[in-house]
Amino acid sequence: MRGRHFVYDLVEDTNIVKKSDIKIILTQFVQGAGTTGDILSLRPYKAYQDFLLPGFAVYASPENMAKYKVDEEKPKVEDMYSSPYVQLTMGQLSRLVLQITMSKSEPWVLEPWHIKASFRKTGFIVPEYAIEMPPVQIKGPDLSLQEKEFYITVTINKREKVNVRCRIHHWATGLDRLPWVEEHWKKPVEPLIPEQASVLEKMQK
Amino acid sequence: MASSRLQATARQLSKTFKKKTRFDIGIASELPPAYKKFWREWKVLKPAAVHFVAQEGKWRRDELTGETLPIQNIPIPIKYPAEIHEGIWGGEAVVKGFQKRDPQRRRVPHYWVPVLKRTVVRSEVLNTHLSVTVTERTIKLINDHYGFDHYLLKTPACDLVSMLALKLKKQILTELMNGCPRYAHDPAKQKEIYKEYKTYLSSYTPEEIEWYGLSWYEALTKVAKQKEAENKPIPLKKVYRKNLVEKLKAAGLEENKGSADEISTTTSWLSKMNPFGKKDEA
Incomplete structure (x- = not known):
């Protein structure tokens, strides 16, 4: 055999051929995916990496279908949430520490539109009717509020309620400006309203 | 007359003469049939067509001339680098050859090397996650076989190729033979796993499992050690x-x-x- 007998041509690169979806059966409740016995049809990488390796699901082989008594024609249960993304939004909001920037020189009373504006600054569009204010009226400027926190309740899609941690920051220019604090949102602070203390304690940081 | 008799004798001799194989030389002649079976499965059996498109049937007809031509399906010569034994490549290996990039120019030497990636595989029987080097084809095969253990146990040694895969297969078989001792803390799960995989045990005897997944050198060492232990000199x-x-x-x-x-x-x-x-x- 000579060199000319080993001239090859690439017929097909199987690495870049689109692979078909694979079916899996959930073995436990997975947030945002389904409950035990649900059949999912997913891209192979996602199914393998996110469900099969951690052990949340098994392959939908004929044996497993019989074992978990899966009924593919079973009607899907009405979703508990108003939208598939609600859980994500709720997670983000519950982790958020909202900075409410208020004037250090002009007198004010905290109102929903202040909170709406602060949300807009952090990238959340929240209408005023969705914001439930704390039971106590907060007035300022009062520098004793600076190192305190409280929570407000936001209603998503007029259905799901989530508490958002808030802190007031007094703003001024020039020499009146408060000193800069590094990573102030990570610092633990005391609750402003004693009734909210227990709820704030339970909220994830 | 004499010459024809000579020819006949030569023919007769050639029929009876058997060329010595690797199993007939030295200590290798003492290897048990269990290892011979594994060797056959590993090195003699033809692996699946991975690097070429296999054609169906035995004959085909030339469309233009109507000639009947045989379908040969000759596998491409493949190189097995040492690194193949550190991963599970799913039958893929290195192809050495030439590319004709331009009809007017000289052919260019080229190596087609599989795209390797590191991923995690889960072994049900061993109850562990393993980080291994694989190819896209391996993951596809694992998915097609509904699991890593099923893939290893169903695939013959010639397609697994790598020492790592063979050792894992041996370990899985041993584990099954002993009744999954790793699940001793959970008898229900142990029973379930054993029931799922016990069908694979039927094609091996305990001796075959003992001799499975050994390289040539390891098998020879094993025989030598056994022999030494048998006739140990008394002081x-x-x-x-x-x-x-x-x-x-x-x-x-x-x-x-x-x-x-x-x-x-x-x-x-x-x-x-x-x-x-x-x-x-x-």
């Missing part, structure tokens, strides 16, 4: 001592006893020594 001093005791016993018990007493009563010079005493006392 001559032990043999002589045994003979002496027997002789003494035969000579008479009483005399023997007396001599033993004599030995125990005689004080040796060592017992007279007192290492903690003063210099003159010693």
Whole structure:
């Protein structure tokens, strides 16, 4: 055999051929995916990496279908949430520490539109009717509020309620400006309203 | 006349003459049939067509001339680098050849090397996650077989190729043979796993599992060690001592006893020594 007998041509690169979806059966409740016995049809990488390796699901082989008594024609249960993304939004909001920037020189009373504006600054569009204010009226400027926190309740899609941690920051220019604090949102602070203390304690940081 | 007889003898001889294989030379002739079976599965069996598109059937007709032509499906020669044994490549390996990139130019040497990636595989029987180097094809095969263990157990050694995969397969088989001791803490799960995978045990005997997944050198070492353990030399001093005791016993018990007493009563010079005493006392 000579060199000319080993001239090859690439017929097909199987690495870049689109692979078909694979079916899996959930073995436990997975947030945002389904409950035990649900059949999912997913891209192979996602199914393998996110469900099969951690052990949340098994392959939908004929044996497993019989074992978990899966009924593919079973009607899907009405979703508990108003939208598939609600859980994500709720997670983000519950982790958020909202900075409410208020004037250090002009007198004010905290109102929903202040909170709406602060949300807009952090990238959340929240209408005023969705914001439930704390039971106590907060007035300022009062520098004793600076190192305190409280929570407000936001209603998503007029259905799901989530508490958002808030802190007031007094703003001024020039020499009146408060000193800069590094990573102030990570610092633990005391609750402003004693009734909210227990709820704030339970909220994830 | 004579020449034809000679030819006949030569033909006869050629029929009876058998070329020596690797299993007929030296210590290899003592390898058990269990290892021969594994070797056959690993090195003799033809692997699946991975690097070429296999055609169906035995014959095909040329569309233009109507000629009948045989379908040959000759596999492309493949290189197995040493690194293949550190991963599970799913039958893929390196192809060495030429590319004709331009009809007007000389062909160019080229190596087609599989795209490797590191991922995690889960073994149900071993109850572990393993980080291994694989190819896209391996993951596809694992998904097609509904799991890593099923893939290893269903695939013959010639398609697994790598030592790592064979060792894992051997370990899985041993585990199954022992009834999944890793799940001892959860008997229900243990039963379930054993029931799912026990069908694979039917094609192996315990001896075959013992000899599965050994490289040629490992198998030879194993045979040599077994042989050495079987006829281990007994030190001559032990043999002589045994003979002496027997002789003494035969000579008479009483005399023997007396001599033993004599030995125990005689004080040796060592017992007279007192290492903690003063210099003159010693």
